[in-house]
Structure formats: C-alpha cells, structure tokens
Amino acid sequence: MRLVAISDIHINEHDDNGLTCFRNFSTHALVKDATHIALMGDIFDLVAGNHHEYDKRWEEVFKIIKSFCEQGKVVYFAEGNHDMHLKRLLSRISSGWHSHATHLVHIEDYLVIDFLGKKVHLSHGDELNVHDVTYLKYKKFIKKFPMGLIADFILPISVLDYLGHKASKKSRKYGSTRFNEEDVRFKFREGLSKYFNTGIDIVVGGHSHVTDNYLNGNLTYLNNGYPPKSNKFIVIDNEGPRLETLV
Numbered sequence: 001m002r003l004v005a006i007s008d009i010h011i012n013e014h015d016d017n018g019l020t021c022f023r024n025f026s027t028h029a030l031v032k033d034a035t036h037i038a039l040m041g042d043i044f045d046l047v048a049g050n051h052h053e054y055d056k057r058w059e060e061v062f063k064i065i066k067s068f069c070e071q072g073k074v075v076y077f078a079e080g081n082h083d084m085h086l087k088r089l090l091s092r093i094s095s096g097w098h099s100h101a102t103h104l105v106h107i108e109d110y111l112v113i114d115f116l117g118k119k120v121h122l123s124h125g126d127e128l129n130v131h132d133v134t135y136l137k138y139k140k141f142i143k144k145f146p147m148g149l150i151a152d153f154i155l156p157i158s159v160l161d162y163l164g165h166k167a168s169k170k171s172r173k174y175g176s177t178r179f180n181e182e183d184v185r186f187k188f189r190e191g192l193s194k195y196f197n198t199g200i201d202i203v204v205g206g207h208s209h210v211t212d213n214y215l216n217g218n219l220t221y222l223n224n225g226y227p228p229k230s231n232k233f234i235v236i237d238n239e240g241p242r243l244e245t246l247v
C-alpha cells in the first residue's frame with residue numbers, strides 16, 4: 001500500500017511546466033506501483049464547471065487519470081481554488097470508464113481516510129491559512145450553491161478563461177514582490193492546531209507553494225510546495241510519510 005500525492009502544479013495552456021511535472025509524476029517508479037493517488041487541488045491553473053472545452057484541452061491529463069483507474073488505483077481529485085466545481089465534469093469524463101469510474105473519487109472540500117493504520121486528512125490545504133480571513137470568505141462564497149450551477153451553465157468558457165488569466169497574472173505579481181517563504185511556512189504550521197486532538201495523524205495539503213515536512217507531537221504535516229520549482233511530491237507508505245523528488 002502506498003499513497004502518493006501532488007498539488008499546485010497549475011497546468012496552464014501558456015506554459016508547459018505544470019504538464020511536464022504531471023508527466024514526470026505519472027511515470028515515477030513510486031507512483032507506478034502506488035495503490036492510491038491523491039491530486040490535491042490547483043492541478044489546473046483554471047478549470048471551473050462542467051465545460052466540454054476542457055475534454056480536448058486537457059485530454060492528456062484525463063487519459064493519465066483514466067489509466068491510473070484502469071490499473072486499479074484509487075484516484076482522489078480534490079478541488080483547489082484554481083480548479084473547482086468539478087463534480088459534474090469528473091463524473092461526465094469518467095462515465096465511459098465502466099467499473100473503473102468508481103476508482104475516481106471527487107473531494108469537494110476534504111476527506112479523512114484510514115491508511116496503513118493512520119488517519120490521513122486530504123485537502124487542498126488552504127484552510128490552514130486561518131489568518132487570511134478575506135480569502136476564506138471569498139472561498140466560502142465561491143464554493144457555495146449556486147456558484148457551481150453558474151460555473152456549469154451560465155458563465156461561458158471564454159469568460160472563465162479571461163478571468164483566469166487575469167487572476168493568475170495577478171497572483172504571479174503578488175508572488176514575486178511580497179512572498180516570504182518563512183512567514184508563509186510559519187502561518188500554515190500555526191493553522192495545524194485545528195487538527196490537534198482530533199485523531200488525525202497526517203495532514204496532506206498544499207496551496208502555500210512552500211514545502212514542509214513538519215512533525216508537531218504526533219501530527220505530521222506534508223506540503224509539496226510548488227512542484228514546478230520544488231520538484232517534490234508526497235509519499236506515505238511503510239517507510240513513513242515523506243517528500244520525494246520528482247526527477
């Protein structure tokens with residue numbers, strides 16, 4: 001039994017670093033014989049709602065996910081803040097996969113699984129940034145009904161694409177001028193306190209783009225950072241929870 005996880009690769013049409021990362025992840029020896037694959041949000045730089053345009057655009061990614069499922073692996077796909085309202089999209093994409101479709105598990109918010117005797121919390125990890133009240137309010141608004149229906153049926157893909165490009169340009173600008181890795185790491189570690197005394201042993205999350213492998217009491221926190229730069233992904237198996245190098 002092995003669970004491997006990756007987040008925040010931000011696959012984008014206009015630069016192929018994210019896609020290269022995903023290809024490298026999918027062919028890694030530790031991933032090839034993993035039993036569980038967790039894709040933990042912001043895998044795509046912008047995917048929102050059940051639009052047919054995504055089928056062709058991200059055909060290669062969906063094919064890789066399909067092949068994982070056909071090999072009998074369980075694939076968790078958690079929503080991030082760049083890829084959300086995916087329930088209908090994922091169920092439509094996997095509808096032709098017959099019995100393998102049940103191997104694809106959509107996580108809208110979070111999921112706690114029992115794995116090798118440990119309770120593992122899987123989510124995009126943005127809930128750990130408890131100080132960012134404005135962001136958490138935005139997230140709550142954008143995730144709730146009827147925003148999913150609006151993303152699926154009302155907003156055309158051209159508007160979503162336009163908004164997405166603006167948002168990622170803005171976050172890159174923000175990233176370059178105001179980003180202090182140590183501050184961010186510290187804040188996310190502080191957020192871990194919400195999992196103290198909950199029975200959870202391992203928290204797998206991303207979002208911060210800062211790598212971490214941190215033990216606090218009995219609680220382990222793993223974050224692969226921004227893999228196009230960090231070159232890391234997460235592994236949990238009999239050798240314990242850890243970060244591994246992609247290539």
Ligand SMILES: [Mn+2]
Binds near residue numbers: 041042082124207
């Ligand atoms: Mn994120």
